[in-house]
Amino acid sequence: xxxxxxxxxxxxxxxxxxxxxxxxxxxxxxxxxxxxxxxxxxxxxxxxxxxxxxxxxxxxxxxxxxxxxxxxxxxxxxxxxxxxxxxxxxxxxxxxxxxxxxxxxxxxxxxxxxxxxxxxxxxxxxxxxxxxxxxxxxxxxxxxxxxxxxxxxxxxxxxxxxxxxxxxxxxxxxxxxxxxxxxxxxxxxxxxxxxxxxxxxxxxxxxxxxxxxxxxxxxxxxxxxxxxxxxxxxxxxxxxxxxxxxxxxxxxxxxxxxxxxxxxxxxxxxxxxxxxxxxxxxxxxxxxxxxxxxxxxxxxxxxxxxxxxxxxxxxxxxxxxxxxxxxxxxxxxxxxxxxxxxxxxxxxxxxxxxxxxxxxxxxxxxxxxxxxxxxxxxxxxxxxxxxxxxxxxxxxxxxxxxxxxxxxxxxxxxxxxxxxxxxxxxxxxxxxxxxxxxxxxxxxxxxxxxxxxxxxxxxxxxxxxxxxxxxxxxxxxxxxxxxxxxxxxxxxxxxxxxxxxxxxxxxxxxxxxxxxxxxxxxxxxxxxxxxxxxxxxxxxxxxxxxxxxxxxxxxxxxxxxxxxxxxxxxxxxxxxxxxxxxxxxxxxxxxxxxxxxxxxxxxxxxxxxxxxxxxxxxxxxxxxxxxxxxxxxxxx
Numbered sequence: 274x275x276x277x278x279x280x281x282x283x284x285x286x287x288x289x290x291x292x293x294x295x296x297x298x299x300x301x302x303x304x305x306x307x308x309x310x311x312x313x314x315x316x317x318x319x320x321x322x323x324x325x326x327x328x329x330x331x332x333x334x335x336x337x338x339x340x341x342x343x344x345x346x347x348x349x350x351x352x353x354x355x356x357x358x359x360x361x362x363x364x365x366x367x368x369x370x371x372x373x374x375x376x377x378x379x380x381x382x383x384x385x386x387x388x389x390x391x392x393x394x395x396x397x398x399x400x401x402x403x404x405x406x407x408x409x410x411x412x413x414x415x416x417x418x419x420x421x422x423x424x425x426x427x428x429x430x431x432x433x434x435x436x437x438x439x440x441x442x443x444x445x446x447x448x449x450x451x452x453x454x455x456x457x458x459x460x461x462x463x464x465x466x467x468x469x470x471x472x473x474x475x476x477x478x479x480x481x482x483x484x485x486x487x488x489x490x491x492x493x494x495x496x497x498x499x500x501x502x503x504x505x506x507x508x509x510x511x512x513x514x515x516x517x518x519x520x521x522x523x524x525x526x527x528x529x530x531x532x533x534x535x536x537x538x539x540x541x542x543x544x545x546x547x548x549x550x551x552x553x554x555x556x557x558x559x560x561x562x563x564x565x566x567x568x569x570x571x572x573x574x575x576x577x578x579x580x581x582x583x584x585x586x587x588x589x590x591x592x593x594x595x596x597x598x599x600x601x602x603x604x605x606x607x608x609x610x611x612x613x614x615x616x617x618x619x620x621x622x623x624x625x626x627x628x629x630x631x632x633x634x635x636x637x638x639x640x641x642x643x644x645x646x647x648x649x650x651x652x653x654x655x656x657x658x659x660x661x662x663x664x665x666x667x668x669x670x671x672x673x674x675x676x677x678x679x680x681x682x683x684x685x686x687x688x689x690x691x692x693x694x695x696x697x698x699x700x701x702x703x704x705x706x707x708x709x710x711x712x713x714x715x716x717x718x719x720x721x722x723x724x725x726x727x728x729x730x731x732x733x734x735x736x737x738x739x740x741x742x743x744x745x746x747x748x749x750x751x752x753x754x755x756x757x758x759x760x761x762x763x764x765x766x767x768x769x770x771x772x773x774x775x776x777x778x779x780x781x782x783x784x785x786x787x788x789x790x791x792x793x794x795x796x797x798x799x800x801x802x803x804x805x806x807x808x809x810x811x812x813x814x815x816x817x818x819x820x821x822x823x824x825x826x827x828x829x830x831x832x833x834x835x836x837x838x839x840x841x842x843x844x845x846x847x848x849x850x851x852x853x854x855x856x857x858x859x860x861x862x863x864x865x866x867x868x869x870x871x872x873x874x875x876x877x878x879x880x881x882x883x884x885x886x887x888x889x890x891x892x893x894x895x896x897x898x899x900x901x902x903x904x905x906x907x908x909x
Contacts, residue, residue: 672684
């Protein structure tokens with residue numbers, strides 16, 4: 274085999290320290306050495322290529338610079354760490370490449386670089402040589418302030434390919450910087466969460482089957498354009514979160530599957546290494562090199578693209594060895610149990626590294642079980658996430674709003690139950706894409722009633738959600754009261770806004786965000802039981818709930834009353850925490866929101882009538898399928 278490296282190899286690219294750290298799986302930033310790196314070695318300009326493939330028999334780099342000939346640039350095996358490397362003079366940014374590999378099984382394959390920073394558009398799947406993006410330097414404290422536990426957090430979840438489609442085509446990052454960012458700011462959200470934007474050949478996977486964890490997908494433009502999009506969001510005062518998928522990966526033959534001819538990244542045993550639900554492969558978290566690949570990837574997006582946090586997908590599938598498996602189809606842990614110790618240790622390590630290396634950046638767990646301590650620190654036997662999606666709240670609440678009001682008295686506890694565990698984790702109340710796909714219909718479609726009642730229920734749902742303890746997340750289109758299920762092959766149904774009733778729901782979501790962000794009673798004590806008190810949770814017969822939210826001081830207070838029937842309740846008395854006049858801070862039934870316009874005037878005077886444990890009370894007209902927020906008039 275011809276090897277031009279030997280005649281042009283002034284030095285090894287991988288130094289002794291790199292080799293040692295890679296071998297131990299402790300290279301904090303493995304992407305600085307593995308992959309393709311334009312550089313100068315020994316006075317020669319070119320690109321250094323390095324790939325971890327410990328069991329491969331031979332590895333070459335192939336590309337448009339050598340006519341894709343595996344005989345041209347064989348790589349040298351650094352057996353100490355299982356990596357292969359070669360320096361190719363004259364190769365610079367923009368060159369296409371892959372790795373030609375003869376695996377341990379003797380099969381010759383062409384593989385995508387696991388550390389590729391950029392990939393070509395289309396079906397070729399070639400990697401593109403690209404210099405590492407420079408570190409993103411943010412103002413001190415910016416992330417920590419925006420992501421603080423005691424601050425407001427309202428997340429707009431976006432699938433980039435279907436938010437808008439100019440002229441029926443996929444959009445790009447430049448267009449999104451001009452349109453999506455101002456829209457999210459106008460709507461009052463604090464964070465944008467992007468469904469996975471790592472390179473993924475199968476568009477209909479929505480990014481949840483990535484083949485290039487280090488490369489922004491080429492569908493929406495260049496990596497630099499994506500980086501500029503994040504910078505634009507930051508300049509507008511927004512934080513950017515990414516969906517991140519370390520739970521599994523696709524079995525594409527040119528990607529990670531049997532990378533060196535063995536189960537290098539995955540488990541050999543399909544009872545551990547094959548995901549039955551998605552027909553994908555599961556990372557072998559017991560290999561420290563695999564953990565290093567993934568932990569380094571998490572840090573990479575934060576440091577090199579300025580991402581402010583990672584929402585970690587499918588955590589429950591990582592925590593349990595028997596997840597979605599029948600008896601006899603899974604392998605117990607060393608103690609005979611179902612917990613996946615290696616995955617648990619991996620998640621703790623990810624959160625530790627981000628906490629140490631990127632203070633203020635956050636991780637959010639999509640975890641659907643009652644696993645204890647998801648947001649507790651590891652020294653308290655927790656996983657170390659900052660936040661956890663509250664999927665129990667979501668299931669119960671949507672089930673309640675789907676009930677005919679005649680039956681809601683029998684489902685009263687579906688609304689109240691979430692407060693039984695509201696302080697067990699740092700929760701995000703998520704109405705995500707998962708609730709509007711696979712035949713589940715839209716949020717609008719889940720609501721009981723005719724079209725007016727569906728929108729009224731939806732407005733009440735949002736007003737309850739924003740008043741309930743927990744951070745907020747809405748999937749795109751929810752603010753439009755979109756009637757059809759989300760379709761990744763089309764843009765949102767923006768045309769529904771021609772209907773004033775749908776435009777009214779959008780206006781309500783904007784106002785909810787703006788009021789939420791400016792009233793600390795709605796967020797400052799999300800994790801403190803003293804920030805919430807039921808006023809009356811027992812009016813089951815009329816399906817009415819009332820509660821108070823409190824800020825850091827007792828004077829910061831909001832009273833919330835929810836009437837979950839289509840009947841107007843005149844003369845309804847509610848206890849309030851203090852005397853004086855109370856102002857309608859928000860009414861989900863306002864005519865400008867598409868409601869019936871049942872209001873209580875500019876303000877309501879309390880009376881010294883003891884009621885529901887309070888020395889003062891007010892008498893109200895409760896709107897149908899409506900939610901009221903009241904605050905002391907002196908506080909507005």
